[in-house]
Amino acid sequence: MKKFCLALAVLAVAHGGAHAAGYPEQTITVVVPFSAGGGADNAARIIAQGLSQVSGQSVVVDNRAGASGSIGATYVARAKPDGYTVLYDASSFAINPALRKLPYDPAQDFIPVSQAIRVPNILVAAPASPYNTLSDYVRVAQAQPGKHTYASYGPGSLAQMAGELLRIGAKIDTVHVPYKGGAPAIVDVMGGQVDVYFANAASSLNYVKAGKLKALAVSSRERMPELPNVPTVRESGVKDFEVEEWNGFFVPAGTSPAIVARLQELVQKSLALPATKSGLEKLGLTPVGSNAAQFSGFVAAERARWAQVVKTNHITAD
Template identity: 75%
Template sequence: MKKTRHAAVAALRPLAAAIALAGAFGAAHAAGYPDQPITLVVPYSAGGGADNAARIIAQGMGEVAGQSVVIENKGGASGAIGAAYVARAKPDGYTVLYDASAFSINPALRKLPYDANKDFIPVSQAVSVPNILVAAPGSPFNNLADFIKAARANPGKYTYASYGPGSLAQMAGELLKKDAGVDIVHVPYKGGAPAIVDVMGGQVDVYFANAASSLNYVSGGKLKALAVSSGKRMPELPNVATVGEGGIKNFDVVEWNGFFLPAGTSPEVVAKLQDLVQKALARPDTREKLSKLGLTPVGSSAADFAKFVSSEQQRWAEVVKTNSITVN
């Protein structure tokens, strides 16, 4: 019996040595991370809110790390195509997903080629940004109360735009429908730019537009701001009331962007990337550029971001179920 036990222990020694060697290699790899360019996959089109923020943060990350951070746009299916690409990538920290709120909405709406909870490691929330409920400059509505009053009096008459089925813009509109008790019609677009154009022209009545892509239009008088979706007023629009102030209680909707790595990435690399993101977001020049877009830098820990994403998934799953939302 003793010989058998000794033989088993001896047989395990090479495996233990291999595991120890792998751990040492992983630690050494993490110590030098990043020692080559990082590809930051943005699963949305160039020029959109997430892309604009990603490029600002990527520049800061590159300057902190002394390595280039290259943006690669892989749009489609509300971010699902780019997310699937990263889920299949080598988990070495050099292919990173920069996703937005749709990441937490998609699991409730779509059959995905990945598991949002199992195939990714949340690293850090990068920014948060309110949506602005906007209308055409010549719209008869001057605030949210005006719009709700008209919508209640005319069920099915008024429309709201979104930048795609399952987007946060649609979810905000659906939440408004539920909480305000109004019947307004969803008009989805293939991106925020065409949605804004049609709101400006009066082809659609209102739109919960990402502040990063609409603030300049509001400031320039090309769009009229009826309300902001966050729990607090935006410093850039101090005279525009929140949806909550407009009579819809507990309405606090913000777009968010964050960093994810493929499952299987070592904890050491996750920690290194988290630190890199936080240092980039702490740079005064990075913060100033983001602020001009109406974006609030966050830079949360991986643990806090994971909790936040989970809470967002639960919230939007409930709205999808309650409003019987589907996508084609």
């Protein structure tokens, strides 16, 4: 009986290895759990073109927006673990567990494959806005508590976390206005319906350069090379403020290690392509391309970090 079980185990491993050896053999669907035109979507489409090139298969992006990414994540968690349905998620993947009850367990139902990019957020306002600096916004918000707004691409998103950290650090009482994605948030900020928005650079940098959005500050520790004259939030007077968004690839739990390794390799090759690198860098994004073990540790640390921030600052997914 033991010999029989051992034979079955060896056969299963061999079958899995043989299956992974030909991967991918069909179209890969990359599920982006945010709206088309947002930061994660823009980055995913650039990387998907590279993935198609290095894999020899079609790679399509499927937007499944809502609930700060959890709708799309739920879809992938329930997908067949064969490497053909892949999640391309953002920092909210690590924030959601601290704010809401989810229909999946991010630590148990997914395998992190590779961190694709990291990027600061840009605090933007409408071109016609009276705010030319973060200090302008803070001064007015302090004088008129509860009357000024900040947008996010969904409750529990990194944009909300950045807005809440600014609210606490600058001692202002502002109102959170959540959207179902970055694209509609940007539209309303441009139109002046919402005062400011910590926008992902991938969705906002080109608008800033074109004069369609006004950049007040950037969320990273250092200034962005693409916007050398825009100060950081820390430089603008909010002590210890540092927020950077990240995007990465995940597959459903149960995906074979061989397929995970192969997909990781393909992501890294895509990010190394000159066209991919230049496309991302034009949006202010820094390619990363970590391995699965590195990304797993990074995601676990991010979950712990944001859980502590949410608890300490009493942040809710309103």
